[in-house]
Amino acid sequence: QVQLQESGPGLVKPSQTLSLTCSVSGGSISSGTYFWSWIRQPAGKGLEWIGRIYTSGSTNYNPSLKSRITISLDTSKNHFSLKLTSVTAADTAVYYCARCTSGYYGVWVDFCDYWGQGTLVTVSS
């Protein structure tokens, strides 16, 4: 059973960089044809896709956040990471990591089947 666990500071100051790690257990992040993704959810609001990284290292980012995001893989530690620069209060949210499948199987498939429990990051001075 694949499990994901987010970790990182719960409080980040405005203009600084938010850094989170997602540790994966029960499977290798370098095997299979999976995308490793980040999604966030401000309190009381909906889900927002941040971006994803493939096992090859290629990435896709949300265009509205692209200039501030870096997602990377560390296969030696079996985890992947998110860095979001120049944060503001609008970046305060619960951040989820997830394992996602994407590909063409007669139809275009793109879904996330394993999620971490989420971690709250507050941007405040």
Added chain:
Amino acid sequence: QSVLTQPPSASGTPGQRVTISCSGSSSNIVGTNTANWYQQLPGTAPKLLIYSNNQRPSGVPDRFSGSKSGTSASLAISGLQSEDEADYYCAAWDDSLNGVVFGGGTKLTVL
């Protein structure tokens, strides 16, 4: 404002059938692109409920079903139960944004 449009709320009584709609566009829920549905119980992470328009992951009751027509998708819940009270989100890949887009979510209340 979300790229995919869902009603903010829905309700039903135990045993009833409820449907939740998700309206997209020609860049997401169209052609061979598929829609997914996630259930988020209060205080928990989202859970995959329906993928590829109408497929249920192992363990999801067959009371939950999905469909797609044109640029819209729907989630149907039959035999409504109190434990179905949750937020439901649709999602799809968007070819124009080159990323995943979510609906704004529908809060389902079991009366």
